Amino acid sequence: MLPHPERLASGWLGIPYREHHPLDDGTKDLDRILMAAVGRLTGGISPIALWMAYIDWVTHLQLSPSKQHELLIDGWQKMAKWQGYAYDAMRHTGTTMEPCVAPLPQDKRFADPAWQQWPFNVMYQGFLMSQQWWHRATTGISGVSKHHEDVVTFTARQLLDMLSPSNFASKNPVVINEAIRSQGQNFIRGAANAASDWLHDLASKPHDHAFKVGETLAATPGKVIFRNRLIELIQYAPTSSTVHTTPVLIVPAWIMKFYILDLSPHNSLARYLVEQGHSVFMISWKNPDAVDRDLTMDDYRTLGIMDAVEAICKATQSPALHAVGYCLGGTLLSIAAATMARDGDHRLASMTLFASQVDFKEPGELSLFIDESQVALLEALMWEQGYLDSRQMAGAFQMLRSNDLIWSRRLNHYLLGLPEKVTDLMAWNMDTTRMPYRMHIQYLRDLFLHNDLAEGRYSVNGQPIALSDIRVPVFSVGTITDHVAPWRSTYKIHLLTDTEVTYCLTSGGHNAGVVSPPSHPNRQYQISRHMPTDPYINPEDWHRTTPSQEGSWWPAWESWLSSQSPKRQTPPSMPPGMCDAPGTYVFQR
Known part of the structure; x- marks a missing residue:
């Protein structure tokens, strides 16, 4: 039997040989340093995983002329329907129009009656139609892996949610009405809220609120x-x-x-x-x-x-x-x-x-953030830090419910200038923890990736x-x-x-x-x-x-x-x- 190549090298070069544990392989230190640097730039999201999902989706879409034809017809039909709705809405200004698309039950962004008035009804209906079209474009393509389909659909939804008319002061009738009513005081209050959040984040301290551990929380004797x-x-x-x-x-x-x-x-x-x-x-x-x-x-x-x-x-x-x-x-x-x-x-x-x-x-x-590429990136970040930082975990959970945890909060806290009403559950959610390197990698690999249990x-x-x-x-x-x-x-x-x-x-x-x-x-x-x-x-x-x-x-x-x-x-x-x-x-x- 031939000796292990590294044993030969140790004999030739005088380098001590040691067996390597997968998590302690010193030969991979440079790889991890590079991947950790990438992870810090991308907020812990693997750009390679996103790119692989995109390539899988776009190449199979190119090989599916029937799907392209279906999307083209659907796009034209939605455009025609939206234009007809916009024309009728302009003619019947001041009346409530029957919507072309109803928001999903959990979507509360357009629930205020002000959204039913022209031109805001036209804006949000066009947005919902775009959402429908992109969902159809990212699903049901033959040959795309289920995981990559989920990643592409999720990413498309995140990008569209960023562009929702509800996120822009000039397109949101609720914000406009509040600005008129308060003579712009909502923006001043929102700027103060943003500054307060920034200062708390900079100091890495929990926000001040009425809930205190040992007093009003975790107070059972x-x-x-x-x-x-x-x-x-x-x-x-x-x-x-x-x-x-x-x-x-x-x-x-x-x-x-x-x-x-x-x-x-x-x-x-x-x-x-x-x-x-x-x-x-x-x-x-x-x-x-x-x-x-x-x-x-x-x-x-x-x-x-x-x-x-x-x-x-x-x-x-x-x-x-x-x-x-x-x-x-x-x-x-x-x-x-x-x-x-x-x-x-x-x-x-x-x-x-x-x-x-x-x-x-x-x-x-959560499986959207768990594949070999993503776990390798998290492993590199944790190897460098010794733990998974609470902010890196919080970012993933916020993205899963971005409308509730990111955009809705941005609207209420910064654009409308409303004070944040902290509940005991919210106070607990702010009290974050870390995850040790080796344990979390074992958890992700053995349970999530390999389903060993x-x-x-x-x-x-x-x-x-x-x-x-x-x-x-x-x-x-x-x-x-x-x-x-x-x-x-x-x-x-x-x-x-x-x-x-x-x-x-x-x-x-x-x-x-x-x-x-x-x-x-x-x-x-x-x-x-x-x-x-x-x-x-x-x-x-x-x-x-x-x-x-x-x-x-x-x-x-x-x-x-x-x-x-x-x-x-x-x-x-x-x-x-x-x-x-x-x-x-x-x-x-």
């Missing part, structure tokens, strides 16, 4: 009873005369701070569970920095979930606990549960997943794990408008486990759908239980046939949780703890 280099474990103080004997561990995502599940007192899930007689423990993750660059997914499992399980069972003398995971925390919890099942660890009594994916074949619009290739301690080994009852929650973990993706838990699954689909999105206290109005949910011996029902049939119920899903889940632990006892005494909740890690910037 409790103690930090355990701490290691990655987590603080909070035990909340009981408020009822008796509590369920089996404690509850909540594993939030570490993409953001834990207190989305302990917001204001009226919509705190932690407080709600305590009031219902549960002994509740919450993980608060450290906000990692460059020193933590080499933390792995398995470090998050062991230092996070497993250390918390050990601490809770020791503190409560309970042989088992109910584990709850939210978003990425639910994915990690599923990995931990499958590992525990494989290794004969029976300390889980049940598992609950909030908007959590275990199969990443259909991860929703769902397909049985994900290894823990050198041995693969299988979600089908999980035998404890599972409660899974999906949210109907989730753009991070689409509900049809979370529904796949039925296919991947061999246990009792109670599935609940609730109104709202990834965050607002989960933060759904009983006092919240206009909420609905669907729920059903599936036993291992029951035949599989596909998500569309399940959604169509499962009755809808009014109200919050929290009481339904709490009832299920209580049924898994029917015995009650006197609350155990609270330990002195290391400090009061919400601890110290939550304040890390």
Whole structure:
């Protein structure tokens, strides 16, 4: 057998030879430096990925004369229809015209009655027709990969949204009317808002608002009873005369701070569970920095979930606990549960997943930012920094909902000069975190790109794990408008486990759908239980046939949780703890 070429080189040149880990290959340092420089210029978006998608689309479009003919005819028809509408609108100025195109239900840009007056009705109708044409131009072309089609369609939508007449003061009747009414004061207020935002961004400080962590947010009384280099474990103080004997561990995502599940007192899930007689423990993750660059997914499992399980069972003398995971925390919890099942660890009594994916074949619009080129660029950025910066993550999420998070805010805050009304959920969303280099690359490659967990290739301690080994009852929650973990993706838990699954689909999105206290109005949910011996029902049939119920899903889940632990006892005494909740890690910037 011939020696490895690098071994020969080490002998000839006197260079010490070492085996290379894929993430630590020193020969790629120059590549990463160059790619990181590109990433800084492009805001973390791979221009190569965009170019490949464009080439795939444009070349296949050139090879599709029938599609070109279809688009040409459609363009002429839309132009003629729009011209006819413009002519009638000019003739009937002051009357409301029947629109040629109705905005999508979620598109609120043209909802104000002022848009129905000439010439603004002509402007926005022409814009919506253009949007329709471009959607047709970027979809349904034979030969284009689904991923590239999605990227091109998304990019076209982003570019068109930038050009929407609602974004320009001279074309937006709402802005014009406000400028007339206030004698231009809206622009002065908007300039002050812009300056304030710029100064806060420059100082890298959170905005001032009425919500303060430990006072109005994350204010449920409790103690930090355990701490290691990655987590603080909070035990909340009981408020009822008796509590369920089996404690509850909540594993939030570490993409953001834990207190989305302990917001204001009226919509705190932690407080709600305590009031219902549960002994509740919450993980608060450290906000990692460059020193933590080499933390792995398995470090998050062991230092996070497993250390918390050990601490809770020791503190409560309970042989088992109910584990709850939210978003990425639910994915990690599923990995931990499958590992525990494989290794004969029976300390889980049940598992609950909030908007959590275990199969990443259909991860929703986030997949637009996940391919080999994009991951390589992110890897280079994180390798250089030691972590993924919160701004780089925030940019991707804002682009997914650009109308709500970028353009609508720009209109209200800068053009109309309105003060920003910060809610507790918005305050939490401003409190961003980082992601350590090695962990996030493993997450993107092993789960998003390769789907190793769902397909049985994900290894823990050198041995693969299988979600089908999980035998404890599972409660899974999906949210109907989730753009991070689409509900049809979370529904796949039925296919991947061999246990009792109670599935609940609730109104709202990834965050607002989960933060759904009983006092919240206009909420609905669907729920059903599936036993291992029951035949599989596909998500569309399940959604169509499962009755809808009014109200919050929290009481339904709490009832299920209580049924898994029917015995009650006197609350155990609270330990002195290391400090009061919400601890110290939550304040890390």
